Structures are given as C-alpha cells and as structure tokens.
Amino acid sequence: MPEPLIYELSSPGREGVTLPHPDVPAAALPRELMRRDLPLPELAEIDVVRHFVRLSQLNHAVDTGFYPLGSCTMKYNPKVNEDAARLAGFAFTHPLQDPETVQGNLALMYMLQDWLKEIGGFAGISLQPAAGAHGELTGILIIRAYHQARGDTKRTKILIPNSAHGTNPASTSMSGLQTVELPSDDRGNVDLQALRQACDDTVAGLMLTNPNTLGLFEEHVREVVDQIHSCGGLVYGDGANMNALLGVVRPGDLGFDVLHFNLHKTFSTPHGGGGPGSGPVGVRQHLVDFLPGPVVQIVEEEDEEQAPLYGLVMPAKTIGRVKAFHGHFGMHVRAFAYMRMQGKAGMRAISDHAVLNANYIRARLRDVYHVPYDRICMHEFVAEGRWDDAPGVRALDVAKRLMDFGFHPPTNYFPLIVHEALMIEPTETESKATLDAFIEVMRKIAEEAHADPETLQTAPHNTPFGRLDEIRAAKDLVLCCRPVEMDADP
Amino acid sequence: MAYIPHTDAERKEMLAAVGVRSLDDLYQAVPADVRFPDLDLPDSVSELEITQELQEMAEANVDTRHFACFLGAGAYNHFIPSAVDHILRRGEFYTAYTPYQPEISQGTLQAIFEYQSLICNLTGMQVSNASHYDGATALAEAAILSLNHHRGARHKLVLSPAIHPQYRQVVRTYMQGMQVEVAGDERLPASAEDLPSRIDSNTAMVAVQYPDFFGRIKDFTALGRAAHAAGALLCVVVNPLALGMLRPPSEFDADIVVGDGQPLGIPMSFGGPTLGHFTIKQEFVRKMAGRLVGETVDSRGQRGYVLTLTPREQHIRREKATSNICTNVALMALASAVYLSLMGKQGLRQAAELCYHKAHYAAERLAKVPGFGLWTKGPFFHEFALKCPRPVAEINQALLDFDILGGYDLGQDYPELRDHMLLAVTEMNSRDQIDALVEAMEEVSHA
Numbered sequence: 041m042p043e044p045l046i047y048e049l050s051s052p053g054r055e056g057v058t059l060p061h062p063d064v065p066a067a068a069l070p071r072e073l074m075r076r077d078l079p080l081p082e083l084a085e086i087d088v089v090r091h092f093v094r095l096s097q098l099n100h101a102v103d104t105g106f107y108p109l110g111s112c113t114m115k116y117n118p119k120v121n122e123d124a125a126r127l128a129g130f131a132f133t134h135p136l137q138d139p140e141t142v143q144g145n146l147a148l149m150y151m152l153q154d155w156l157k158e159i160g161g162f163a164g165i166s167l168q169p170a171a172g173a174h175g176e177l178t179g180i181l182i183i184r185a186y187h188q189a190r191g192d193t194k195r196t197k198i199l200i201p202n203s204a205h206g207t208n209p210a211s212t213s214m215s216g217l218q219t220v221e222l223p224s225d226d227r228g229n230v231d232l233q234a235l236r237q238a239c240d241d242t243v244a245g246l247m248l249t250n251p252n253t254l255g256l257f258e259e260h261v262r263e264v265v266d267q268i269h270s271c272g273g274l275v276y277g278d279g280a281n282m283n284a285l286l287g288v289v290r291p292g293d294l295g296f297d298v299l300h301f302n303l304h305k306t307f308s309t310p311h312g313g314g315g316p317g318s319g320p321v322g323v324r325q326h327l328v329d330f331l332p333g334p335v336v337q338i339v340e341e342e343d344e345e346q347a348p349l350y351g352l353v354m355p356a357k358t359i360g361r362v363k364a365f366h367g368h369f370g371m372h373v374r375a376f377a378y379m380r381m382q383g384k385a386g387m388r389a390i391s392d393h394a395v396l397n398a399n400y401i402r403a404r405l406r407d408v409y410h411v412p413y414d415r416i417c418m419h420e421f422v423a424e425g426r427w428d429d430a431p432g433v434r435a436l437d438v439a440k441r442l443m444d445f446g447f448h449p450p451t452n453y454f455p456l457i458v459h460e461a462l463m464i465e466p467t468e469t470e471s472k473a474t475l476d477a478f479i480e481v482m483r484k485i486a487e488e489a490h491a492d493p494e495t496l497q498t499a500p501h502n503t504p505f506g507r508l509d510e511i512r513a514a515k516d517l518v519l520c521c522r523p524v525e526m527d528a529d530p
Numbered sequence: 531m532a533y534i535p536h537t538d539a540e541r542k543e544m545l546a547a548v549g550v551r552s553l554d555d556l557y558q559a560v561p562a563d564v565r566f567p568d569l570d571l572p573d574s575v576s577e578l579e580i581t582q583e584l585q586e587m588a589e590a591n592v593d594t595r596h597f598a599c600f601l602g603a604g605a606y607n608h609f610i611p612s613a614v615d616h617i618l619r620r621g622e623f624y625t626a627y628t629p630y631q632p633e634i635s636q637g638t639l640q641a642i643f644e645y646q647s648l649i650c651n652l653t654g655m656q657v658s659n660a661s662h663y664d665g666a667t668a669l670a671e672a673a674i675l676s677l678n679h680h681r682g683a684r685h686k687l688v689l690s691p692a693i694h695p696q697y698r699q700v701v702r703t704y705m706q707g708m709q710v711e712v713a714g715d716e717r718l719p720a721s722a723e724d725l726p727s728r729i730d731s732n733t734a735m736v737a738v739q740y741p742d743f744f745g746r747i748k749d750f751t752a753l754g755r756a757a758h759a760a761g762a763l764l765c766v767v768v769n770p771l772a773l774g775m776l777r778p779p780s781e782f783d784a785d786i787v788v789g790d791g792q793p794l795g796i797p798m799s800f801g802g803p804t805l806g807h808f809t810i811k812q813e814f815v816r817k818m819a820g821r822l823v824g825e826t827v828d829s830r831g832q833r834g835y836v837l838t839l840t841p842r843e844q845h846i847r848r849e850k851a852t853s854n855i856c857t858n859v860a861l862m863a864l865a866s867a868v869y870l871s872l873m874g875k876q877g878l879r880q881a882a883e884l885c886y887h888k889a890h891y892a893a894e895r896l897a898k899v900p901g902f903g904l905w906t907k908g909p910f911f912h913e914f915a916l917k918c919p920r921p922v923a924e925i926n927q928a929l930l931d932f933d934i935l936g937g938y939d940l941g942q943d944y945p946e947l948r949d950h951m952l953l954a955v956t957e958m959n960s961r962d963q964i965d966a967l968v969e970a971m972e973e974v975s976h977a
Contacts, residue, residue, distance in 0.1 A: 042636075042832045046644045046871050056872040057611050059880045063961040067890030069883075070909040073747050075777045079651040080875045088871045089613050092641070092864075096622035099637035103621025116533055117625050120577050125799070126615070128595040129588025135605050135801025136938055137592065138926060144590030145800050158570050170663035170802070173854040177704075184707055210854035214674070216707025257559035288557055293564040308533075312861030313638035314628035314660070314821065316803035332703065360703030364604060364666035364696040364790070365801025377584060381532055383574025388566070392553040393534050396541070399548040399556060416548075416556055443634050448627070471535035472544060498829075500633050506829035508632045513826035513838040517815070519657050520647040521825075 041504065043094045047523050050081035056088055079523045098504055099313070100448050106474050108401075110420045110451040110463025111205070111253060113283045113305035115394075118381070121308060121374035130373050135365035139351050145369065146350035150336040152376045153320075159387065160279075160299055161292025162322035164355075166331040167367040172280060174362060175300025175319030176211035176247070181359045182298055182323060182330045183245045183274045184215055189330075189357055192272070195244035199268075201230050203254060203455045205278060208247045217244055224457055228254040228413040230264050239271040249278040250291070251418035253455040253463070255398065257284075265295035274298065274327075282306045283467070284395055284418035287388030291322075298323050303368075307375035318371035329357040334366065393468035394419040397475060401464055404479045408486040412458055420465035422458050433489040435460035437496035441488070444502045445481045532574070592935065594798070598963040600892075602913045602954025603743070603938035604665070604694050604790065605798045608771065609881065609957055614795045614868045624861055628821075632836045633828070638860060639835035642823040645867040652773050652870070653787045654780025655809035659820035661858040662806030665767065665790025666700040669693070669737060671808065671819045671853055672765045672786045673701055676735030677710065678817050679763060684734040690725055691715035692742035693767055695943040718944050726756035733757075735786075737765040740779060741772055744906055744952065745889070745913030750782040758783065770794055770807065770866075772911045774873075774882030786810050795869025796862055805862035815839065819853030884957035885912035892955045892964045899968060901975045905950055913954045915940060915947065919975050922951045932970040934963075 083091075100107070107114035125131065133142050153165040169175040180198065187195045198212040201222045209219040220238055225231045230248070246268045250258045258264060268275050277291045277299035283306045285291070291299045303309045303318035311317070323331060332355075339351035352366070382390065395418055402421045406414055409423040425435025439449030439462070451463035466475060488495055500506065536544075541553075550556060557565060575583070599607040618624060622637060629635030629642075646658040662668040673687050687705070689698050689712060702712055714728045714736075729736055736757040741747045750766065757764040765786040766779035771793035779787045791805030792798065810818055816839065824838035873881060889912040897904040901919030918925055922939035929936040937951035944950075955964065 042834065043640060045640070045647070046867070047647065050874075054874070055876050056874050057877040059609070059877060059884060059957065062884060062887050064888050064891035064964070067887050067894075069775075069886070070747065073749065073776055073909060075773070075775065078774060078875050078879055080648065080870055080873070080878060082874045082876070083871060085611070085613055085872060088868060089617070091871070092617045092868055093620065095637040095640055096617070096620045097637065098635075098640070099622040099626045100631070100634035101622045101627075102625035107627060109627060112627060114627055118533060118577075120581060122619065122624075123581070124584045126797075127584060127588035129591040129593050130584075131797040131799050132593040132595045132607075133591050133800045134594065134599060134601045134607070134798050134935065136601055136603055137935060138923075138930075141592035141930065141935075142800065144587040147590070148587055155571055161567070170667065170859075171855075171857045173856040174663060174667070177854055181703070181706065205856075206851070207854045207856045210851040213851070214704070214707075214854055257557075259559055262561060287569055288566065289560045289564050290567050293567065294561070310624045310861075311627050312624050312859070313626040313635075313641075313864065314860035315857040316663075316859040316862060317857050318803075359706065361666070361696055361699045362703055363664050363700060363802075364694065365664075368802040369800035370803055373584070377580055380572070380575055380580050380583070381577065384569050384571040386532065386574050387569060387571065389534055392556070393536055395556045396536075396544055396548070396553060399550075400544045403548045416550070416558065439631070440633065443631070448634065449631055452630075469533050469535065472540040503633045505633045505636055505832060505834050508828045508834050508836045509826045510632075510836050510838065513824040513836045514840075517838070518825035519815075519822060519838075520643070520650040522647075522651065 043091065045521055046091060047081050047521055049083055049087050049091060050524065052082055054082040054084055056083050056085045105446050105448060106470060106478055107448040108450050108464045108466050108478065109448060110465040111280055112451065113465060113467055115308055115467040116469035117308050117310040118378060121377045124377040125370045125373040143350055146336050148376050149372055150350055152372050153336060155379055156301055156320055156322055159286060160322040161290030163325040164328035164331055165320055165322045166333065166335050167320045167372055168332045168362050169300065169319035169321055170363050170368055171315060171317035172300055172302045172319045173207040173211060175321050176207055177214055178321045178332055178362050179276045179298040179300055180211055180215040180217065182327055183276060184217060185330045185359050186274065186327055187244055194242055197243050199238050199243060199246040203252050203457055204247060204249055205280065208278060227259060228252060228256045229259050232260055232263060235264060235267055239267055241272060243271055243273040245274040245276055247276045247278060249281060251281045251284050254413050254422050255417040255420035256413055257418055261294055269295065280305060281419065284391050286391040288391050292324055297327060303371050303375040308378040309371045309374040316368050316371060318368040329355045330359055331355045332360060332362045333358050390468050397466040397468060397470060401466055401475055401479060405482055408483055420463060423462045423464060424458060424460050425462045426460040427489055430489040430493060432493045433496050435462050437499060438462060438485055440507065441485050441496045441499035442481065443500040447478055447481060597933045597935045598959060599935045600937050600953045600955060600967060601935050603952055605801055606793045606954060607798060607956055607958050608793050610795050610797065611872045613872060614865055617868045618861060618865055623864060628857065629837060632834065636834055639823050641864045641867055642860060643825065643835045645863040646823060648867055648870045649807050649809055652770055653768065653809045654778030655787050656812040657815050658807065658809040659818055659822050660860065661863040662808050662820055663859060664804045664806045665788060666697040668788035668806035668808045669697045669767055670701050670704040672788050673735055674853060675786065675814060675817050676763045679814065680734045684732050685709055686711045686713060686732045686734060688714040688725060688728045688733050688736045690738040691718045692744060693737060693739045694743050697767065718946055725753060729756055729760045729762055731760060733760055733762040735763045735765050737767060739767040741769060741911040744915050745910040746906060747776060747909045747911055754783040771882055774878035775886065791862065791866045794866035796865050803859055803862055805859050805866055819855045821858050881957050885955065888959055888964065889914060889955035895968045896971060899971050899975060902971065912956055913952060916951045916953055918949050918951050921949060925974050928974040929970055932966065934967055934970055
C-alpha cells in the first residue's frame, strides 16, 4: 500500500511544533530581503510520526532481515553504539570549541587513530574522509602530492584492475590523474604480465582491492606490490574488504602505502540507507606528512599529575582539508565503542567467522550455482545467476525472487568480469540457522529456474511493491513535488 | 564473543562442510610470514564497561547542554524536536543499505524524494540530489559541475572571501590536480562589491555565501547578472534555516545552491556527520554528482520511487564519471526531512525570526559594552562580528568560567580581523543567557 507524500498530508494552518514566545524586543526586519512564501507542508506531530513510521516499514534492513550483500558488509549494528554517539558530551559539542574543552572527543579520536594504525600496519591515520570513495580521492591526492614533493612530476597514471570498484577510476579522474585498466588472470588475480608491461616511470600508483571483488586473496600480492614499488609507484589499498583481514594480515605489512577503511562496513557503524559513512585513510611513514588534517596528536605529554593534552594538528605537507571540521565524528564514536568491545581477540574472531560463513554458503551452493572461481574465498564469493539449460533466467530474477522469502538480494552484476554475478557476503553476525535458511531458498530458486522460470521473471510477488519501472523514471523525470494547493471549500 | 552467534558445535559442522579442519586453514593464500600478526590492542570490555568509559570521556567535554553556546561559524546549536531522533532510531531506516533494490526500499526512497522536494521548495531551485557529505564538499562538487559545464574550456573559480574559510580550503584541496585558478578571496574586502571585477571569460563559477560567513545578508541579484553576462555560473552557499525568512537564492537567478543542512534537525556532534545539500536548475541535471531519486510506477500500477539517471554514476561511467560520489548522507537527509515536516511553514519561519531577533538584541547590547564595537554593518541574520578590546582566545577562556562558550576568533582566518569575534545567537539562547553574556563581557573586558 503506497504512502501519500508528505505534501499530500498537509493542511493549511496545522502546526507540528510550538516554539517559545520571543523574550527579547523585536528588531526591524529587512523587508526587501524577506521571502514572500515558504512552501513547506503543515502537519501535526502525529501526522509526521505516522508518515515516517509507515515509510520505515517499507524498508528491508539489517534489523529486519538478512543482507548478504557482497562488498557492502551489512553486519549487525550494536545498539550500544547508537546510545554512545548520542551522549550529550559527544552529540552536543561544537567542532570549533577550544581543544581544551573537548579533550574527551580528542582522546577518543586519538585512540581510534591508534587502533586503525595497528590493525592496518600504518604509521599515520586521518579520520577526515566522510566515506569510502572520499577516502579513495584522499589517498590518490596523497600519492600525487608525494611524487610532486619529490619533483617527480611525470607520474600521471594510476593502474586499476578491471575487477575494481567503479569509484576507483572515478576518484583517479577527480584527482587529475589518468586511469590505466589492467586485466585479471584466469584465477581472478591481477594479470602479472600485463602489470609488468604497464609499469614505467609515468606510473604514480596502483589501486588494489585485496581480497579482490571476487572475494579472493590476491595470490601474487607480494609480486604486485614489489613490481609497483620497483617502478617508483605507490600502492593504494581499497579497504572495502577489510572485514576479512582483521588480525589476519595487515595491509601495511604487505607493503601497501595507503588504504582507506570503511568504518560503516568493518566497524559496525550503520549504513543509514546510504550514509553517513566514514572513510579514514591510513598511510606508511613516508606519507604521514601528506595526510589531510587536522589529525589528533598529543601536544603535551602525560606526566604523573596530568593526563596528556590532545590537540588538532595539520600535517606538515598536508594535501589540505577534504571536508569541513574533523570528519564524521558521530561515526568515530560508534566505531570506537565497537572496537573497544571486540578488543584484540575479537578482531580475529570477526574475520574468522565472516570467512567461515562465506565459505559455508559457497560449499553448500556450488553444486547448483556455478561459482567461476571456486576456491577457498575470504568473506565473500561470486556465483553466477544463470544456467545454460535455463536460458530465460538472469541474476536479476534470482535477486528479485529472494525478496519473496524475506532476504535482501546479493550484489548484482558486480564484479563486471563475471556474467550475471551474484556477490554473496554473509558477514560474521549471521547464525548458521540464518545461513541454512538462505541456502535452502537459494536451492529452491535454482530449482524454480528450471521448473518454473516465469515465477522468477515476474518476482517479487510477496513484497509491498512489484518491479519498478526504472526506464519510465529516467524518461519522465519527476525529481520533486511542489506543495498541493488545498481546496478551501468543504 | 560479542555479536557472533556461532556455537562450537556449529563451527565444527561448518568447517567440515567447507572441507577444512580449522579456522586457520581458511587463510592459505595469505603470505605466511605476515599471517596472524600479534596486534597491540587492548583486551575486550563488556557493554557495561564501555558504557561507563564512554560516559566518562563524554563528560570530559564542555557541551552545549551545560554551557550557553554563542559559537557558530558553520555549525549551529538549534532546537531539534524529539520526534526527529525517534524516527532516525528506527532500525528500518538506520540499518538499511543504499536503496538499489527499490521493491524493498521504498521507505528510504520516498523519504529521499520528500527530502529533495523540501530542499527544492526551500531554496526555490528545480532539482536537488539525495545529499552530499557536507556543505564544504558540496561547494567543491559545485565547482566540478561548473568546470564540466564549460567542458574544460574555463579554468577559474571566483570565490567570495566571505565564504566559510574551511569550505574554500576544501575547494582548493579538490582542485589541486586540475589546472584551475581559485581567485577572489585573497583579501577580505569591506564588501563583496568588488567580486564582479574578478569575473572574466575564463571564469566557470562565481560563489558567494548567504548569509555570509559573517552573518551578513546581501542581495546578489547584480552579482548574478555580472556572472551570467560573462557566461559563468552563480553558486550560492546558504544556511538553509535562514531561508525560513530570507528570499530564496533562486531570486538571484542562482544556478547552483549548496549548503550544510546541519541546522535542520541534526546535532552538531563535533562537526559530523552533517548534511550537504545540493540543488540546481533543471538544465544541469545530467552533470550533477550524487544520487537522485525519481518517481515512477511498479508492475502493479502503484506510485513508487527509484534511484534514477544512474548512467551519470561511477559504477557505469567509471573513469568518465564526473564525480566519485557513491554514497550520500541518507540518514541525515531523513533527519532534515522529518525536521522540515515538523517545523513546517510556520515553525521554520518562527525559528528563523527568533534567531534574528535574539541576535540583534545581543549585538545591540554587546556593542554598548565599553571597549567592544560592532564590526558588522548592514543587515545580518543570526551571526555578527564584534571588535574586542583583548585577544579573542583570552576572552573565550574567561567566559568558560561563566559557563559560556564564546565566539569564533576571526583573526585565525582573516589577519585584518585580529581581536574580532564572530558570535552566533539562536532560538536556543534565552534572554537570560544573552544578558549573562553581556555581563560577563563587561567583566572580562577589563580583567
């Protein structure tokens, strides 16, 4: 049942909020600068609450069901994180307060920086980037600035495997560098021969997702990193898949020079229907001075009587700010709470169970779904949603049919190098019972693909909405609504 | 182990199904010499303990629930109706993913569509995207749109010096690899009137702030004409709450309107997350970065919503995409949609006017304190610059003893404004608080 738009629920003269009466004398208003009309809706609080609660009920979410969404790491978001971020001392602090009045915030950010350094094997962290792609842009600007600072100005190319996230090439373009695409080999790794051929003194760096978007650990990661370093380039790691590596291997130890973390994936800050995310960037020693700032540092060391004094400092050769203020602090609090509760042992347990869950599903589906790179995977794997003997069915149909059983579909059509890809990532927070239920439904859908393809092609059937006409949306663009003029007559 | 539901028996069964003996066996592909590092991290704590630790850290801060706040400069202490956070805390909203599967994401999609509508109607513009990270990055994306609009033929951006200093810094960060000149904001002029002289045939965009960083309200109609006469786009950075009473920038013929939506129902939270809003004239829709939600129908004939014009985006255009923006701040957009729905036509105007009257009352009283003087001339909204008899940092330090968070030290960004303080007054500041500030300033001025 569709919900009316907020403007359609409006009635002239209705008010949702009572504000205090002015307790100061009125100042003269600048009439020529005042607006004539303010086209906002008019509703009572209960209208607004019911409207948005009804809307919420039209969403699938981690709190309502399983989300095996590859590369997105939709794990459970602990409720205590939400309470933590709303503590008055955090939520009601102003970003421009004197550092001495926000020592609690700065201590938290300092510890978060430290832990991310330790987990990633890095020497410095900036918490400023607001999202993963924002972290990518930041990382590429750091690589560019590093070469520029050394007078090495002819390095204009960034190598990117064809299995990369689409944001990688886009981030490269935004930084003013050129993308050179690298093919993958038949085991899903970077093609070493193509890499060698592409490496010369115009290469600024390589962007590598490891484990890659097939869910596979790059088998020649050492060779790849060495090859780039030997031609003078730097290695950027896309940290989208860090959930597989916590306590397993540190990208810095593998020679990665820069990496962004996705706090909203790996460290349980919620996705929020598409943000806010948080994409801190970690770097090895030679890049620390280029980080965007400010970063938190101890400006007065601890002694017997006093705790350390934290301050906000701009790194010496910083690429500059990448957003206003200090990053998505509310997300820093959530990630901090989670990491502190996990501690050292918890880190490894997260990855162990994320990897175990993915391999379990792979092992139990591989006889009915083609898994093109069928070997031990990390926290996700890619299957194909197509069968040679059921040519009418596509991955999209499998995805839509899953909704009928209360599951969110896997990521579709990515990576681009697999036909009809279904990229499955269960995360560590799902129980065996949930995985078994999902496996059973996936097997049933594989049967239907052969026996009753039409049921798949017309799915979903049991959701409040059927398939939406995306072509119509793009053709007859309706991107906003204007206020409804209510009829004054009864 | 918190949040991992597996029992020992289940683990064994699953390992057997995978065909390995132990969890360690899952990592054969990882180089052995760096496998399983001994991480130097603290031991885990319980939920009970972390709650207490965080409470202590939070209480180590001075916050605006316990201190009167007169600090603004891009983040503002405003009233947030309780219902806003109750909606945000619904797990169906905050634990949802980007709505790529519209059949089971109509809640997020319709909420974004309503957000787009509310922001368009507030700014007077035709198209809003689903949001950017914050006001500063939205301005940087506006610059990118302008450069793309001119297909790389223009290489200059003219920024008013009265745009938030950090926003201007972000624009420069984004532009460092491009062959782009950022000009106009080298010095602080007495007014923005000399900006038109900086516009030439190489200018892709002229950007101003409304009300500006100092709180001043200007009519940019003439500037818009000058920009358009030279073929440049006009971008206006707004405080959306001020638009509750001020003429919308569409009346200056703005091509792009961006701003930070934090005043619309989002706590300051030490500066993030906030909300970058981004609105444009219809003609630029295919060059705009970020997500867009459009109306359509489903297979059953029901009205519904989908992400649309996706071919602009980086998962399809890859290196040809004009921006790498993949996420937005959907939950913050929801917060402002709920806020604007609750405040409505009357409430937003009242909140804006309360800010205006209180700020003018404070300015008038502070200007009379010996040693102080109002730098701001002409109409202003809820922020004004005050010349002080002592360094601002010293005054702010002294105000803390009165449980007051003082203003922003303008000398940090504008050398010519040494000893000038930018003060923000909102509906959250009672007359008693303002009077207490005035009294404290009287004492502080000759300390």
